[in-house]
Structure formats: structure tokens, C-alpha cells
Amino acid sequence: MPSEKQITVGGVPIGGGAPVVVQSMTTTETADVEATLAQARALAEAGCDLVRVAVPGRADADALPAIVAGSPLPVIADIHFNASLALRAMDAGVAAVRINPGNIGGPDKVEQVVQRAKQTGTPMRIGANSGSLPDHLRQFATNDPAGALVEAALEEVRLLERLEYREFKISVKSSSVPVMVQAYQRLSERVPYPLHLGVTEAGPAFTGTVKSSIGIGTLLGQGIGDTIRVSLTADPVEEVRVAWEILRSLGLRQRGPMMIACPSCGRTNVDVLDLAEQVEARLGTYDEVFEVAVMGCAVNGPGEAGDADFGIAGGRDAGFIYAHGLVLRKVEQSQLVDELFREVDAWIAAGMVRPKRGTRKHVLPMVPSA
Ligand code: SF4
Numbered sequence: 001m002p003s004e005k006q007i008t009v010g011g012v013p014i015g016g017g018a019p020v021v022v023q024s025m026t027t028t029e030t031a032d033v034e035a036t037l038a039q040a041r042a043l044a045e046a047g048c049d050l051v052r053v054a055v056p057g058r059a060d061a062d063a064l065p066a067i068v069a070g071s072p073l074p075v076i077a078d079i080h081f082n083a084s085l086a087l088r089a090m091d092a093g094v095a096a097v098r099i100n101p102g103n104i105g106g107p108d109k110v111e112q113v114v115q116r117a118k119q120t121g122t123p124m125r126i127g128a129n130s131g132s133l134p135d136h137l138r139q140f141a142t143n144d145p146a147g148a149l150v151e152a153a154l155e156e157v158r159l160l161e162r163l164e165y166r167e168f169k170i171s172v173k174s175s176s177v178p179v180m181v182q183a184y185q186r187l188s189e190r191v192p193y194p195l196h197l198g199v200t201e202a203g204p205a206f207t208g209t210v211k212s213s214i215g216i217g218t219l220l221g222q223g224i225g226d227t228i229r230v231s232l233t234a235d236p237v238e239e240v241r242v243a244w245e246i247l248r249s250l251g252l253r254q255r256g257p258m259m260i261a262c263p264s265c266g267r268t269n270v271d272v273l274d275l276a277e278q279v280e281a282r283l284g285t286y287d288e289v290f291e292v293a294v295m296g297c298a299v300n301g302p303g304e305a306g307d308a309d310f311g312i313a314g315g316r317d318a319g320f321i322y323a324h325g326l327v328l329r330k331v332e333q334s335q336l337v338d339e340l341f342r343e344v345d346a347w348i349a350a351g352m353v354r355p356k357r358g359t360r361k362h363v364l365p366m367v368p369s370a
Contacts, residue, residue: 002223004192006298007123007167010074010095012049012228016192019050020229020252021195024236024241025052025078030060030067037070039236040234044072046240047255051225052076052098061085065094085351098125101156102134114163125196126160127171128152130179146182149174153187169193169227173200177215185218194226201231208232209242217246254289260305261294268296268332270314278337279312288348292340302327309354310344312336323347324355 006016024043028035030053040051051073055061057327060078068075077087083104086097097117101124101271109286118151128149133141148356149172160168170172170193170226172183180199188195199215202208214231230239230310249255250286259280264272276294283292295301298320301313306325313320319336321328323343331339 001190003188003194003226005166005194007074007194009050009123012095014227018226020220020247021049022047022240022247023050023052023076023107023227023229024239024243025054025229027236030054031057031063033063033066033070036063036242039069040067040073040075041247042237043240043291046237047244048073048184048240050074050076050140052078052094052229054078055085055089056264058145060090061088061092064089064094068093068095069315074220080311081105083113086113087116088175090116090122090234092164094122096125101159102152109324110159111163113345114160114165117167118165121167123169124160124166125169126156126173127169127196128156129171129200130176131200132173140164145174145179146172146177149179149183150186150190154190157191157193165299166193169196171198172198172321173198173260175201177211177218181213181218184224188224195224196227196229197225197230197290198229203233203239203242204231205234208234212242217250220246220250230359257286257288258291259283260291260308262296262301262304267299268314269316270296270319272296272314275312275314282337282341284293286344286348288352290352291345292344309347310340312340 003015006018009012012021013294026036026039027178028039030036038127040171043051053075055077064077076098077089077094077098079089080100081103086099089097130145130149133152137148137152153170153172164270172187174180177199184195197216197219199212202211216228228243230242232239244255248258261276262272279292279294289307293305293308295311295313296304298313298315302322305311309324311322318330318332321331321343331362
């Protein structure tokens with residue numbers, strides 16, 4: 001069930017129907033202000049909305065004022081268990097804190113942290129992780145791991161609600177995709193708060209991308225989830241790229257051009273991989289939202305990718321450029337990519353008008369195999 005409540009983290013709305021927010025986390029030592037800010041800038045450039053930094057010690061907390069001042073993105077301080085670091089982070093002006101309220105030293109400490117959060121207007125991310133469940137839920141977790149995650153999260157929710165504090169989002173992450181999917185589904189039925197999705201310890205780029213895409217994508221496809229972090233054992237910029245691809249694939253947010261490309265088969269007469277790589281590299285320089293198809297043959301290619309704004313289809317010596325479902329012209333193979341982008345640039349300069357497909361005068365002509 002989609003979240004009802006909306007919170008705001010550093011000016012970014014989360015939940016209550018707001019666009020799904022992309023987060024990542026720096027891998028630098030937070031006390032190294034320059035390195036941390038450099039990574040925050042790279043993440044912002046890649047399209048990250050919020051950046052989280054680990055605050056395991058006093059030196060990291062002391063670096064927060066400079067990081068908050070210099071970061072192009074709202075900064076979330078990842079505290080987990082230490083109440084005094086949470087207080088320092090909030091005093092430094094962070095946009096939010098990630099904390100485990102059930103594990104920061106008892107009711108007095110929780111009250112102290114919540115009071116400061118109310119005074120400073122700081123939201124929190126709370127929630128459970130399959131690797132750090134409280135001891136009393138470990139036995140439960142052996143029979144019902146998703147249920148244990150939900151219960152752990154609900155215990156934290158009750159703790160904060162008793163203190164009349166409701167400015168938080170919740171995560172119930174697991175490294176098991178079926179467990180995290182179930183946990184978020186069940187939690188979404190129980191609380192109105194925004195949910196932060198992720199598959200924890202998903203792994204290196206390839207496996208982590210697959211696991212995160214399935215876990216996060218399944219939930220987003222059901223309308224569950226308000227902010228996402230793809231956890232990869234890789235440069236965090238990769239996490240943001242994958243997160244955006246998930247959102248774009250589901251049509252939830254758009255950013256820059258999309259490319260579709262055929263896998264190629266025995267009908268192709270061109271090196272589709274090479275063409276696709278050339279096109280992808282050039283698309284990376286555009287901010288506009290449009291779709292380009294790279295297809296291996298002129299027999300099936302244009303038809304299969306007819307919904308794309310532009311496309312190229314390979315032939316033996318010459319290929320075809322097409323736009324909005326119509327073949328424009330035959331072009332020498334070596335000129336295909338340049339000619340494609342000439343069309344794209346002219347279309348952008350003319351205002352990116354998309355012809356209404358149903359009212360076109362011509363349908364896609366059958367093009368003989370080149
Ligand atoms: S577009 Fe042509 S080359 Fe590409 S997979 Fe389809 S039939 Fe094969």
C-alpha cells in the first residue's frame with residue numbers, strides 16, 4: 001500500500017505521492033571533508049537526490065558542519081547506535097539522521113534525541129536490518145524472517161509515536177530479496193509512513209544490480225516505496241545509475257534519454273554492440289528526455305522499436321534512420337550515428353514536438369533487407 005504520510009528531508013519531499021527519491025552513501029572516511037564532498041558532488045552529478053554519510057565517531061561528527069555547508073545534496077548522518085553523535089549531527093544541521101532508536105541507550109536517550117529532532121526539525125530514518133535484529137526477535141526470525149523485520153520496525157515506530165514524533169521513514173532491509181519484498185509488503189499494510197527501500201549487502205555491481213532491481217522493482221511496481229538506495233560493492237555513482245534505470249524502466253521518473261537496443265541475431269548485418277556503445281556514449285551528453293533505438297536489421301528493427309523517438313537499423317552496407325515510427329532515409333553505415341544525432345539535434349532545436357501516431361499520414365513502410 002502506498003504511504004500516506006509525507007516527510008521532507010532537506011527540502012526533498014518523501015512519501016505521500018511524491019516522486020521516488022534516489023539516495024546513495026559515500027564510501028569515504030567522513031572526517032576527510034574534501035574526499036567526502038568530492039564524492040557528494042559526483043553523486044549529485046549522477047542524479048542522486050540525498051546523500052548519506054557514516055558517522056561512526058567524534059571526528060566524523062566534527063566534520064559534519066563543513067560537509068553540510070559544502071554538499072550540493074542534503075546530507076543524512078548515519079548514526080545507528082550513539083545518541084550523543086546523533087545530537088551532534090542534528091546540531092550540525094544535517095537534513096536527517098539514520099538511527100536505531102531502540103538501541104541508543106534506553107528511554108532517556110531516545111527522549112533526548114527526539115526532543116532535539118523536534119527542536120531542529122530533523123527527520124529520521126528508522127528501521128531494521130536482517131543482520132542487526134534485536135536479540136528477542138532472533139528466534140522469531142528463524143521461522144519468519146520478514147515478520148521479525150516488521151516487528152522490529154514496529155517496535156521503533158511505537159517508541160517514537162509514544163513521544164509524539166512522526167517525522168520518519170522506515171526501512172526493513174534484508175540481503176534476501178524474497179524476505180525484503182515480503183517485509184516491505186507487510187509493513188506497508190501496517191503504517192502510513194514513507195518507506196525507504198533497499199536490498200542490503202546486495203553484492204558487487206552485476207549481482208547487486210540484479211538483486212536490487214528485482215527487490216526494489218517488485219515493490220515499486222506495486223506502489224510500495226518512496227525512496228530507494230541500491231547497495232553495491234562498487235563506486236556509489238554506479239548505485240545512482242542503477243537506481244535511475246530502475247525508476248526509468250518503471251516509468252516512475254525520467255532523466256535524460258533512454259536507449260533501447262536489440263540483442264542482435266542471425267539476421268543482423270552490422271555490429272550492433274559497437275553501434276549501441278557509440279550511441280550510448282553520445283546520449284550521455286544530453287539532458288532531454290527522449291528514446292533512441294539501435295536495431296540490428298531493417299526488416300524487424302523499425303517495427304519492433306517503432307515507439308522510440310528515433311532509431312537506426314543496420315543493413316549490409318547501408319542502414320536506415322527512422323523517427324517517430326517512420327523511416328526517414330537510407331544512410332551509409334559509417335554515417336549512421338552522426339546522421340542520427342543530426343536528426344536528434346534538429347528535433348530538439350525545433351522544440352521536441354512528437355507527432356500524434358494515430359494521425360500520421362503514413363505508416364511505417366516495409367523496408368527491404370539491405
Ligand atoms: S532487430 Fe533484427 S537483428 Fe535485431 S534481434 Fe530483431 S530480427 Fe534480429
